Amino acid sequence: xxxxxxxxxxxxxxxxxxxxxxxxxxxxxxxxxxxxxxxxxxxxxxxxxxxxxxxxxxxxxxxxxxxxxxxxxxxxxxxxxxxxxxxxxxxxxxxxxxxxxxxxxxxxxxxxxxxxxxxxxxxxxxxxxxxxxxxxxxxxxxxxxxxxxxxxxxxxxxxxxxxxxxxxxxxxxxxxxxxxxxxxxxxxxxxxxxxxxxxxxxxxxxxxxxxxxxxxxxxxxxxxxxxxxxxxxxxxxxxxxxxxxxxxxxxxxxxxxxxxxxxxxxxxxxxxxxxxxxxxxxxxxxxxxxxxxxxxxxxxxxxxxxxxxxxxxxxxxxxxxxxxxxxxxxxxxxxxxxxxxxxxxxxxxxxxxxxxxxxxxxxxxx
Numbered sequence: 501x502x503x504x505x506x507x508x509x510x511x512x513x514x515x516x517x518x519x520x521x522x523x524x525x526x527x528x529x530x531x532x533x534x535x536x537x538x539x540x541x542x543x544x545x546x547x548x549x550x551x552x553x554x555x556x557x558x559x560x561x562x563x564x565x566x567x568x569x570x571x572x573x574x575x576x577x578x579x580x581x582x583x584x585x586x587x588x589x590x591x592x593x594x595x596x597x598x599x600x601x602x603x604x605x606x607x608x609x610x611x612x613x614x615x616x617x618x619x620x621x622x623x624x625x626x627x628x629x630x631x632x633x634x635x636x637x638x639x640x641x642x643x644x645x646x647x648x649x650x651x652x653x654x655x656x657x658x659x660x661x662x663x664x665x666x667x668x669x670x671x672x673x674x675x676x677x678x679x680x681x682x683x684x685x686x687x688x689x690x691x692x693x694x695x696x697x698x699x700x701x702x703x704x705x706x707x708x709x710x711x712x713x714x715x716x717x718x719x720x721x722x723x724x725x726x727x728x729x730x731x732x733x734x735x736x737x738x739x740x741x742x743x744x745x746x747x748x749x750x751x752x753x754x755x756x757x758x759x760x761x762x763x764x765x766x767x768x769x770x771x772x773x774x775x776x777x778x779x780x781x782x783x784x785x786x787x788x789x790x791x792x793x794x795x796x797x798x799x800x801x802x803x804x805x806x807x808x809x810x811x812x813x814x815x816x817x818x819x820x821x822x823x824x825x826x827x828x829x830x831x832x833x834x835x836x837x838x839x840x841x842x843x844x845x846x847x848x849x850x851x852x853x854x855x856x857x858x859x860x861x862x863x864x865x866x
Contacts, residue, residue, distance in 0.1 A: 503783075505582075513573065513582040516596075523552055524592040529590055538777045544592060556596055557621045563597040567604065570611065570621040577727045579790040581734035585782075589739020593664060600627040601672050601724035602681055606711055614668060614683065626666035628684075628698050631659065646700065646715075648673035648680060655710065656684060657690075657703040665693050668754040670711070673699065673725060679716030679823045726802045733809035737782055740809075740816040744774045761823065770819040781805070800862045807855040813851075 505513075527548060534545070541770045544552065553632050556562045565574020565580045569581075575583070583596065603625060606614070617623040631645055646659025657673055669684045669691075682705050684691060690703040712720055748771055751762040783804040791798035821827055 504839050505578075508581045513565070513586060514578055516561065516583050519556070519559070519561065520586050520590055522799050523555065524594055525664050528590060528592055531546045535601055537660060538637075544594065546833060550592060553597075553621055555697040559786040560633075560833040561596045562621045563599060563619045565596075566599050568570065568686065570604065570615055572599070576789075577730060577792045578786060580727065581645045581785055581789045584731045585735040585738040585785075586731040588735035590744040597621055597624065599625055601713060601728060602627070602628070602670055603683075604724065605720050609708065610683065610711070618668070623667035625668040625670065626663045628661035628663040628669045628671040630662045632662060632697065637684070644679060646671065646673040648675045648682065648705070650675070650707075650714075653707050655705040655707065657684070657700045659700050661698040661700070662696055663693070664696070669698060671698075673848075675714045677713075679717035680714040681711040681717045681720055725834050726798050727789075729806050730792065730798075730802050733785050733806045734789075735779075736786060736809040736813040737778065740774070740778050740781070740813045743813075743816045743820045744771070744778060744858065746819040747771060747774065751823055766778055767823055770823055774816050777815065777843045781809045784808050801834055803855055803859045807852060807859055810852040810855060 515669050525546065530548075531544065553562070560573065560754075563571075564573030564583070566574075568574030575700045587594070587596075597618065599615075603610075603618075614623075614625075618625050629641070633643070644662065646657065648655045650656075655675075657671060659673060661669075661671065663669060667686050669686065670680055671682045671684045673682060683706060684700070684703060686693065688703055688705075688864075690701040692699040692701070711717075733767065748762075751767050751771060752760055754761050757815065762771075784801075788798055788802045788805040791801055
């Protein structure tokens with residue numbers, strides 16, 4: 501079995517790696533400063549966002565995961581995982597124009613109206629599924645308080661979502677028929693975005709802007725679900741890699757009683773375990789991606805990769821905090837911002853438990 505990555509994917513990975521190192525990591529401090537004046541996840545300043553997008557388009561990185569049939573780069577699942585892993589090494593939110601797969605199932609009229617602008621970089625799209633109440637670790641992320649009511653030929657939307665700033669939003673809302681997905685333009689009356697929150701107040705949406713039929717939102721994009729899940733796991737690999745880099749550097753540089761922390765057996769154990777688990781997670785994710793690209797049923801291996809990556813990155817965070825000397829010292833040096841707040845980590849734990857149940861059920865039910 502050949503574990504060598506294809507040369508063309510190595511080129512893509514290296515290009516993205518350079519982009520992250522040269523363009524995104526240097527602006528992390530700016531993002532942190534902006535967050536102090538607002539909410540966590542503050543966006544990149546508009547002028548820098550425009551420059552980064554222009555550079556990404558010039559380098560052929562924009563919309564590279566979109567299917568070639570739609571005008572995108574056609575990058576396969578393994579390639580998309582390599583990109584996600586590199587992006588996971590920074591908390592600066594930049595996606596190279598990722599298009600939510602739900603939009604791939606748009607009608608021909610909808611594709612003609614919206615997809616070309618997304619592929620070219622003229623517009624950006626964000627999925628608006630999760631609602632503020634779901635930020636609670638015990639909440640159901642798919643519970644919908646956002647409502648859509650049909651009024652003649654127009655749907656009227658009301659609610660609030662957590663989403664990044666974009667030109668188009670794919671809003672999941674509850675209708676009488678069940679959950680539905682609406683294409684909402686940011687400049688419409690009643691659409692307001694601020695600090696990661698999208699507010700919809702009596703927004704009038706044409707019936708032609710509903711994806712599929714009312715009630716079928718959870719059926720949209722199912723063909724891409726496994727790939728999306730594995731790509732999310734790959735991003736956790738990048739987070740763990742960044743934590744390992746930080747912990748290793750700190751252990752090498754910080755001296756206690758005249759000796760670097762790196763000579764201490766406990767610290768060596770932490771670093772060795774982090775590196776070993778990162779490699780294990782990497783090959784689980786890559787294997788799942790290759791199975792998907794080969795057209796094989798990859799649900800079980802994808803679930804296993806996601807479960808392992810989810811718990812591996814949690815352990816990496818805990819070990820990094822130990823290397824830094826505890827939560828307070830790690831917080832002073834910005835370690836928690838690389839990953840998550842305590843509340844988000846509790847939510848991640850619940851998600852991991854859900855994945856564990858799915859893995860078990862797939863074994864039991866065959």
